[in-house]
Amino acid sequence: MFARCTKHFSTVKVSFSTSVLERTFHSTFPTLKRIPREIKKKNLAKKLAILEEEKENRPDPIAGVPTEFTRSLLRPSDVYKTATDLTLPQYNNYLIDESDAEIVFKKLPEKMCENSEPNEVKDKQLEYESEKVKILKSMVGLHNANSQSIMKHNIRKAIEEFARFPNDTGSAEVQAAIWTVRILNLHEHLQKNHKDKHNYRNLRTLVHKRQGMLKYLKRESLERYYNCLKKLGLDNKIIEGEIVI
Template identity: 30%
Template structure:
């Protein structure tokens, strides 16, 4: 069989131009795109006009969001929430909730302006005796009817004054600063070492080293404990609960959102210090159980 030779036809229809372009040259001059970068503007434009690509993008986004939600739920289940606390009686009292609807809340018994119920009753009784009408020493000229009317009028005025004073000193009629001051006092009385030292055992001691120098004996505490780590963590928790309750209705308050983040991270450092210092002892366990805090409040990185 004779060999075949490939060649371009010499005779071609005349189109007005004598220039003949080969297919190889045409491909080199106009290269076709075989791949498009996923995040480029051209890819977005193609996806916008292609319903199949749009449906694929929506499916990937939905799968990504659902996976993120599952991971967040798993993390919250394992570690807990870094801001919210479990509904313990102490936390419910800080939030202003009543644990038992049948019994009056213990926060109602506390009064504003640093007034105690016993001191208020003593002051009211003293004012009643001080303002009581005097009897006529000459009983022969005394009018019993006038004395009886004066005593009844004095009793009615004292009842009105007592009701007004009780309304003034009620914490329910105070502002947010008054309630926060009472919460701070409650934290000091609950976690202060002047009270907890009587009930909680000391932290476990470390290994004794014979060559170590002996530390001097600590001076005994005088007055209430307001600066220990557990008291400061409890006060920070009260402020965090107050801010989180406010942000539930004011989600665009960016200033207080930042304040909440600062308080949460400050409490995290305080809890880490207390855990390291107390070696996870009874004082640490009592604090975490009473405040209803989970491991997310001190472990790992807090993202809000």
């Protein structure tokens, strides 16, 4: 009986000692254990560097990248220069387009002087009509308007640029373009007036409205969606991701 017990305890002792030795002994060299950890650290650092680079190169979620459309929009500072510098392009208020200006400022004065005789009277009449045209041009010039009128001029340009059919004011592209005009107007205002908290809230509201409209457009048509983004200077990651203002 005693012999059996001693034999049993001796086997347990041997097995325990061998398991301890197996745990302490490893075929991998200690320095080789660090290599996977170092590789993991390098990969994480590389991913963070790529994310930072993408973040730096990502367009502004508010203004985006300047495009042909956004550069064509009128700024109040540029419009007010036309009052003193007549060499700059002149713009008309009250939604007077080029065809209306052609009729009012050129054809109508000539029509008024058609029946004037003799030539001396006609020359005086033309001079008189040209003076009236100068006064009228000054009165309806956009440089005499406020910033809201300039924004309305830009909204009309956005509708003309993005409309899918005549008199289209409700399609997703047109709505996104109109909100972009308002966003750029508020963004420029807030750069000069940092304490205008009320308009900060309005800016955030407009940006998120535009984001929701463009997400809807993406569900409707990918082709229209990417064409709209290209014209507005926006990026798909901005629309799909979280916007922080």
